Amino acid sequence: MAHKICENCGEFNSSSAVYCYNCNSSLRDVKKKEDAIEPIKFSGKSVGYNYSEDVTLGEWIIILILLAIPIVNIIVLVLLAFVWNNTSINNFGKASLILGIIGIVIFFLLRGCSGY
Ligand SMILES: [Zn+2]
Structure with a gap:
């Protein structure tokens, strides 16, 4: 339907x-x-259904665990922002990426000023 x-x-x-x-x-x-009846597969486990606008508790737990791993979290954020078929998760991924980029820019600006 x-x-x-x-x-x-x-x-x-x-x-x-x-x-x-x-x-x-x-x-x-x-x-x-x-x-859609197709479940979203994540490392072989279905973690949700792509018709749902809601993010389940299980999905958030998996996302937060993955985001706690360095380097992996950057890949996960890109996947969340652009690949995951869910508006809330897309926005969460994009917001986290934007904040991460701002953080990196500020880090380099401060380092540039204080260093030499
Ligand atoms: Zn209405």
């Missing part, structure tokens, strides 16, 4: 809906989402 998710309130609506039944905002520009 395809559905539309309201951009205003996040409510699930049927794919034929023109207005959100919860908040009445227009759904004309909202793309239909297919309810």
Whole structure:
């Protein structure tokens, strides 16, 4: 079953809906989402289903463990930001990458000033 998710309130609506039944905002520009049955595989284990907008407790635990490992966490963040089919995780990955880049820039700026 395809559905539309309201951009205003996040409510699930049927794919034929023109207005959100919860908040009445227009759904004309909202793309239909297919309810996928394909689970997201992560190191052979299914950690979620890609129709879900929610991140489960198990997913967060796996993500936080992976992020605690140096170098691996950079790869994981890129995967989270651009590959994972979940808006919340995408935003979390992008936010962490941006903060990481800002941190690196500040580190080099401070080192450049104090060094020689
Ligand atoms: Zn709505």
